[in-house]
């Protein structure tokens with residue numbers, strides 16, 4: 001990471017196009033996401049966290065303040081395995097602690113079960129349940145589901 005000039009910051013209006021491209025390229029099994037959706041995430045209280053290099057967005061993650069979780073973690077191919085994903089997750093956890101979240105939740109697509117090991121390395125544990133992937137029309141995916149994991153955040157004692 002030392003050689004990469006990357007800044008972690010909140011998403012901004014100018015990031016929308018890059019984020020749409022990254023999501024649609026990296027989550028090919030999900031319905032395509034549109035610019036309006038990303039713009040609404042950015043407008044929704046600064047819960048979109050971006051890794052920004054001088055030439056543009058190289059990674060991001062979304063905090064979901066309803067489910068108290070992180071979703072859509074992505075790092076561009078060229079900068080993978082250099083700690084950027086870990087940095088984005090740590091940033092979410094720092095913010096979650098500031099917001100008083102008791103835990104951070106996430107779901108690993110059962111099509112990519114290897115990611116369970118990735119998140120275990122970052123301190124996440126399997127919750128022991130799976131959740132359905134629900135399409136916009138309300139139908140549940142018959143094959144894919146989310147393997148639920150969480151990290152309990154240590155809150156200061158009163």
Ligand SMILES: CC(C)(COP(=O)(O)OP(=O)(O)OC[C@H]1O[C@@H](n2cnc3c(N)ncnc32)[C@H](O)[C@@H]1OP(=O)(O)O)[C@@H](O)C(=O)NCCC(=O)NCCS
Nearest residue numbers: 026073074075080081082083084085086107108114115118
């Ligand atoms: C998952 C992802 C964000 C990791 O980003 P990253 O910046 O490369 O991650 P880090 O550099 O922090 O960690 C890299 C380590 O995780 C491991 N890792 C990365 N992806 C993995 C996977 N799918 N399965 C198992 N291990 C994985 C690497 O082997 C590496 O291990 P090492 O440190 O022992 O060499 C990135 O691979 C990505 O964008 N994937 C596509 C989108 C995706 O699947 N997101 C997760 C949604 S739940």
